[in-house]
Amino acid sequence: MATPDKGAGDGAVTYSVSAGTACTVDSSTGLIRVTASTGSCSVSASIAQGSNYLAATTTTQVIVNGSVKAITITGGSPTVNYGSSFSPTALDISQALVGTQVLDYSAATFTYTGFNGTSYGPSTTRPTEAGWYKVLPSNVIIETPANVDTTANYNITYAPGSLEIRRVSRSLTFNTTSATLSYGDTQRFTATASAGDGTVTYSTGSSTACSVDPTSGVVSITAGTGTCDLSASITQGTNHLSATALPVSLTVTKRALTITSSSPTTTVGHTFTPSFSVTTGTLVSSEEISGVTYNYEGSGGTTYANSTTAPTAVGTYSVTPSSPVFAAGSAANYAVTFTAGTLTINNKLSRTLSFSNTSYTLEYGDSLIVVAAVSGGPFDGTVTYAAGASTACNVDPASGKIEVTAGSGSCVVTAEISEGVDYLGAATNIPVTVSVIPRAITITAKDEVIDFGNGITPGYEITRGTLQNSDAISGMSYNYAGAGSTTYANSSSVPTEGGTYSVIPSAAVFSSGSASNYSLTYTPGLITFNQSREAAASMDMAASVGMYIAGTALTFNASGLQTTAAYDVVVRSTPQTLARGNAVGGSVSSTAIIPAGLEAGWHTVTFTSTAADGTKVTDSIYFKLSASGILLSESKVMPTELALTGSNMTPIVISGNVIILLGVALMAFSLHRRRKMA
Structure with missing residues (x-):
């Protein structure tokens, strides 16, 4: 840079190359740049006329000796903690600069590239994440203290430096420092890092009464007694180191249950089985109580010493459950409270037995089912029927089916119900009385046409009513009388002459059964006895x-x-x-x-x-x-x-x-x- 002494006064100084081609000069600053490896150039400086002084001019000659200085500029290698600021300008120069010349970073560019496992760039943007980075400078200016750029006088080589951004420590803290949980409870605990990322893992270590989901931090209490210590740790993150939280010691208690007995009401002589229910608290998961022991004790004026034997006498008793038996699970995990119920044993109830209809008229051979109605407990006891000293009927003791066995005589049916579980026995106060009559039968002689010489053999049929049971008629008496134009006096003698005759049956003979059970009506038939004819x-x-x-x-x-x-x-x-x-x-x-x-x-x-x-x-x-x-x-x-x-x-x-x-x-x-x- 050409800097003449302008002396006294004011006026603007300008620079120019007056002779030679080996350099150029900045007209305002006087900065000379060498443009050839050999030669010379003349640089003139002029000052304009000032307030009190005239203009002036001076000239200097620059000789170029044909060489520049070679230097290597290496990027800085700072080590900083994540989150801290750093300057990339701590450069290393392989040789000293000429005279008092210095480096100017104002226009310098720094390129960052990750290495040693760090992926980044190349980029001119400063990295902020923890890792290792190459720092390559460029466009550094060398100038004099008077800000004259002398960079052209140097052959500059750039080499990268190493930047390390270190991970920093952090804390991991639980959302609570203590808790009390009962058997079967679950609760989520959260450990939070003070900063940064990473994976949090939970553990209960050698605890005997709990377990934890290592990912979610949900703690499950697995026993009613024992230890439960919860810890957590976080892995190393992008910019932070791993950390461990202070453990949480949990207090484990038994699960509270209240078992309450039912309050059954029964009747003396009736067997009963109390039941129980869990009225406070809940059993864990699929655990089940299969039974308890019941203690009975008189109450409300009833005297009965505390005993596991169920009472049988009329009275009021407390029923207290105890000693639960677990079909699944263990009583050791529960704090059980028992609540008594009340057993009431009442006397059996009285009742009545009656027929809706107490009077019937039936023929010999008829049947009828009578049903006795019970005022209470119809299925508590057995109803039986009886015909007693009846001479004309019998009754099925279970169904009440009456069967008339004669055409005359007595038929009286009673019923009773046996003592049941809750009800006393009872008998009908008014029996069923059946008026028995003979069964009406009509016997009619058959109409026949008989050729002369075949003989008359009359027959009959029952045209109204039916014989009952296995009753059978084996014979019949007949009388004959002339009919139409045939004259023949009523007689039991069989006619032998051709003609028309009324045949009148009577006096049926029973081979089984008895005529006394029937009301017999006889109807005559008509026999046509043909005259003899030539064959x-x-x-x-x-x-x-x-x-x-x-x-x-x-x-x-x-x-x-x-x-x-x-x-x-x-x-x-x-x-x-x-x-x-x-x-x-x-x-x-x-x-x-x-x-x-x-x-x-x-x-x-x-x-x-x-x-x-x-x-x-x-x-x-x-x-x-x-x-x-x-x-x-x-x-x-x-x-x-x-x-x-x-x-x-x-x-x-x-x-x-x-x-x-x-x-x-x-x-x-x-x-x-x-x-x-x-």
């Missing part, structure tokens, strides 16, 4: 001469038979039964089929039954077949050439009996022809 039978073959006979129909009819007379239709010579059955109302009308396989020659098919007068009724057809089964001839009269199938023909000897048979056959044939013509 007749006929048959007709559907096949005609020249036809195959096998499988063709044979129609047969008969009348005048006994009402249900048996009949059959048989083909011969080798007998085969074509039909069999019974007449209906003395008549038959049906069809049979001529079978296949009949041999060549003559055959006879015969209908046989019994006439109403008991005589035999028959009808026959004679027919002849070829070897191939074709009908060659049909006749109602036995042909003279008839031969037995399967045997040789022999001369037929006609006797008187044969002549009679021929006559009968001729009559039958005549009837057959008349039927065909009709």
Whole structure:
């Protein structure tokens, strides 16, 4: 820097390079900057005219020798605690500056980069967190004491320094210094750090009566007695060291419970079991009291010495629980207080038993369920029923079902209920009285139509009422009287002539049971006794001469038979039964089929039954077949050439009996022809 002596007076000084190219000069400050490694330059200084002085000029020559000074500027290496301020300008210079020149930091830049595990930058922003940082300076100016910049005269190299920001200590404090907790209690305790971050961990160490969640600080009391010391620590944080809190000593007590007995009321003779409940405090978690011991003592005028034996006499007693038995958990963890209840034993109560209806009328064989109503305790005791000395009924003792066993006699039913747990026994004051009457039965003779010759066998049926139990009628008396146009005086004799008769039943005979149990009414029936009529039978073959006979129909009819007379239709010579059955109302009308396989020659098919007068009724057809089964001839009269199938023909000897048979056959044939013509 060029600084001329301007002498006396005032006036502005200006600078300029008057000759040479090896430097430049600041026109106002006179700061000379070397611009070449060799050469020279002339610097002039001028002062303007002042108030009292004239202007003046001076010149100086600058010789450049061709070299600059090399120096290394190293950043400072301060060590500070977190939160403290620091200056990065404590720089280290490898060589001394020229003369009195000094470093100017006003325009300097410092770049910070984390190292040794610290992540940061590079950044020109000063770090504030604890850690290690490289501090690299730049743009430092070298100047004279007169503030002339001489930086250009130096070849500057920059090297980083080391900055350490240390973590600082802190305190960890619980929110309370003491507490008292009971078994089963839980409480959260909080340890708070005076500053900074980090993880707080809780511990109860070797405590015997508690545990703690290491993260939340929630303490659980696990016993009714023992020790519980709570401690906490915080890990080293970003800017702070680890710390440990002063421990908290907790006082552990048993959990308070009040067990209270129930106050049962019962009746003498009734078994009872007191109960208990926890009325103050609560059991912990799933712990359970399965039972207690009860002590009984008379109270309110009742004398009964304190005992664990339950009283049985009428009176008032205190019931005090004690000695709880824990199904889960332990009594040692609880401070239990017991509260007594009151047991009251009363006398049994009286009651009444009555019937809603005490009078009934029943027939022999009837049944009825009667129910006795109880004024109190209907299920306390057993109700039983009895018929006593009754002669006409009995009663089921459990259900009260009355059954009438006779058509006359007495029937009186009573009831009683046995002594129960809470009630006395009782009997009905008014019994049930049943008026017994015979059962009404109507016996009616059956209406019948009977063919002459079958005989009259009257029957009956019960048209009103029913026989009871296993009662049975084995016989009946009948009287007959003419009805309509038939004249016949009332008599027990069975009529033998055809006509219409009233048949009157009476005097029923019981094979089991007794007529005295019934009120019997008899109703007559009507019998129609048909006159004798002539029996007749006929048959007709559907096949005609020249036809195959096998499988063709044979129609047969008969009348005048006994009402249900048996009949059959048989083909011969080798007998085969074509039909069999019974007449209906003395008549038959049906069809049979001529079978296949009949041999060549003559055959006879015969209908046989019994006439109403008991005589035999028959009808026959004679027919002849070829070897191939074709009908060659049909006749109602036995042909003279008839031969037995399967045997040789022999001369037929006609006797008187044969002549009679021929006559009968001729009559039958005549009837057959008349039927065909009709």
